[in-house]
Amino acid sequence: MKTGQLMGVALSLMMIACQQEVVSEQGTVNGSEEIRLRAAISDNQVSRTTAQENGETVFASNDEVGLFMPDAESPVQFLYDEGEWTAAAQQAWPGLISDYTFCAFYPYQEDAMRDYIPMPDLSLQTGNLEDIGTFDFLAATKTCAFSDADGEVSFTGADAFKHVYSLLLITLTDGDDVATLLKSADFTGAGCFTLHAYRFTESGDGEIIQAQDAEAKDAWALPVAEDGEEIPDVTGRQIALLLNPSDTEVALDFTIGYEREGVSFMASTQAIHHAFAGGYCYKYQIRINDGMLIVGDPEISAWQSGEVTEGDLVVEGAPQGE
Numbered sequence: 001m002k003t004g005q006l007m008g009v010a011l012s013l014m015m016i017a018c019q020q021e022v023v024s025e026q027g028t029v030n031g032s033e034e035i036r037l038r039a040a041i042s043d044n045q046v047s048r049t050t051a052q053e054n055g056e057t058v059f060a061s062n063d064e065v066g067l068f069m070p071d072a073e074s075p076v077q078f079l080y081d082e083g084e085w086t087a088a089a090q091q092a093w094p095g096l097i098s099d100y101t102f103c104a105f106y107p108y109q110e111d112a113m114r115d116y117i118p119m120p121d122l123s124l125q126t127g128n129l130e131d132i133g134t135f136d137f138l139a140a141t142k143t144c145a146f147s148d149a150d151g152e153v154s155f156t157g158a159d160a161f162k163h164v165y166s167l168l169l170i171t172l173t174d175g176d177d178v179a180t181l182l183k184s185a186d187f188t189g190a191g192c193f194t195l196h197a198y199r200f201t202e203s204g205d206g207e208i209i210q211a212q213d214a215e216a217k218d219a220w221a222l223p224v225a226e227d228g229e230e231i232p233d234v235t236g237r238q239i240a241l242l243l244n245p246s247d248t249e250v251a252l253d254f255t256i257g258y259e260r261e262g263v264s265f266m267a268s269t270q271a272i273h274h275a276f277a278g279g280y281c282y283k284y285q286i287r288i289n290d291g292m293l294i295v296g297d298p299e300i301s302a303w304q305s306g307e308v309t310e311g312d313l314v315v316e317g318a319p320q321g322e
Helices: 129-134
Strands: 012-016 036-040 064-068 076-081 084-087 099-106 138-145 152-155 166-174 180-188 196-200 206-210 219-221 237-243 250-260 263-274 280-289 292-295 299-302 313-316
Touching (some): 129 237, 138 152, 138 196, 166 250, 263 280
Parallel strands (some): 012 084, 036 152
Antiparallel strands (some): 012 036, 064 099, 076 084, 099 138, 180 219, 180 250, 250 263, 280 292, 280 299
16 A cells, blocks of 8 residues: 555545355345445554655555454455455355444454454564555454445444554754764663554454564664764654554653764653553654754644644753763
């Protein structure tokens, strides 16, 4: 998938699973009991796909979604190609009267089970917004009957795919005319990058769990060229990271190394601390000025509702070696 603008408009696309068999004599709508799916990503979100600046969000060829039919332990793969979704195996409604619960996740994993869906390894992130789609994870649940929408299972509106991870966006800017070289950037936070899995309960609720035999990974370092990289004057240097969500407050130890006029500095802070909620985006504007790391008002916005919390941080940078 390719997405446009951060916090862009949600998409809504049809996913069709064709089948030929008749499974009930209770009557059909238009003579068909096929499972038909509609799916969208909740409004005002960074989608799982690559983030660009053109304001458009679309699925791309070869995108895959996993759908759990009611009571099924293994998912059905849906593949997107040339504007249509096709199921790897034909599916039909198990009945035409009762309500059924359908669960779905993105991206599709071949070895996924209802109670254990492998999630991406967050320790491998690049820190670039355009690569977020490689590591993001979406989930959705819908309870409906065949008659609710002419056989369509609609993962839209309140039932749209939602982000499971928490998103941290930090933008480093240079406050003076002097060039600033970013040499390193590191994050440490308990369990923030440990490998996890996702599971759906019998009722359709979803939750994140630590992966089996997963090694604790609390630290992440931004890949930076040996000679460093200059922080752009206008746009700054953005660091985008997905974090495992947390019910309790987690303090992130954020440390950067940078160079100005031949002098190297290190600055760090533990003042970035939250109970990082799944589906929320935490934004910070950080300005570097003469050895000081000034962390501006943090903006905490729900990808769905846009809630905001304000605060201030100021951290002094210490020169490293004369």
